[in-house]
Amino acid sequence: MFLVGLSGGIASGKSSVVQVFRDLGCAVIEVDAIAHEVVKPGYPAYHHIVQAFGHEILLENGEINHQALGSIIFHYSEKLKLLNAITHPEIHKEMLKQGIMKYLVQRYRYVIWDITLLFETKAMLRFLKHTVVVYCDPQTQLSRLMQRNGLSREEAEERIAARLPFEEKRQLAWHILDNSGEWEVTRPQTLHLHSQLEDSLDFLPLRLRLFTTFVGLIYLFSQHLLF
Template identity: 80%
Template sequence: MFLVGLSGGIASGKSSVVQVFRDLGCAVIDADAIAHQVVKPGYPAYHRIVQAFGHEILLKNGEINRQALGSIIFRQSEKRKLLNAITHPEIRYRYVILDIPLLFETKTMLRFMKHTVVVYCDPQTQLSRLMQRNGLSQEEAEERIAAQLPLEEKRQLAQHILDNSGEWEVTRRQTLHLHSQLEDSLDFLPLRLGLLAGFIGIIYLFSRHLLL
């Protein structure tokens, strides 16, 4: 499994692209939920983790104490490999889309991404869409756009571009084509979801907060 960082700009159409990936059955954004789900009580991975790490990693309600488990695997590489061996077969997604609005601004998560994607539209389209969507004056819309890294700069930084300047059907076809590329890629590498999920969730929430 590998991570695909998805970004864009305000009113670029990123949310619509995310929905296409969701409709395709892709795991989007909530990698943390995936990692949590496979280690819930009753799942095979849960029992194997308890056997391997002992009951001291459990909370009073029987769920795994991720902080306690994390402190073990960060200190002991052999335990980390063991956890990966247990959880990876239970996570059945080829790749995970992480919707991070400030992916290129903060740069914090870039090193974890195997692929980066930006949903782009030309400046005039972005401006008019934002004005119409949010009921803003041109000056207000321009101020909000100026507060972000320009889409043209993000376009230069991303590996994949989804151009949403025109008809939505064209963008949808681009998204379907990208999905096929990612599914057929040779980048099926183990993803340390158990280690990264909490961190990813924090970065994502932080990114969303800054855009409000």
């Protein structure tokens, strides 16, 4: 089994691409959903965030107000680094618990990590065999974002500027899915990528390491019985 990081810019159509992989029966771990889960009351990250950012970011029910927290980290980059330092270790733990071991046992060829800020944080790139970016041209992105979120041109441009430019993501990614045009063009690209990943032999090294470890344990056990 190997890991594939899937990302994209805001309003690029990443969610639609992820749904295609799900429909194909692929294993998908939504890292963004896990990131929201680990900051709920009762999780270690929750207490650290409250200590770092204050009770002003809490809703009346005690949960974190993501809009208030997002406003802080949007305007202060050092606050974003602090939040990442708190949450990333907990996210990694939950990813292992919720999916990776399960999919390994079920012998999936690959697992997709759906990560919005994959290339911005770079924290998880070292775990990945392949990286994918869902791309669309800047004008299409701006138009989609304005229409989808009801934003003015200035507001949309500000949100896009807060993320890593698409061109930089294109340089970092192994695979590019161009969603600038009609969905009828994007979907076949996604199906083709799935075929490439399924045919890849990148899953073999991990299976060989596991097999070698298993054989080694059997040998040690047999030696112990003999002596």
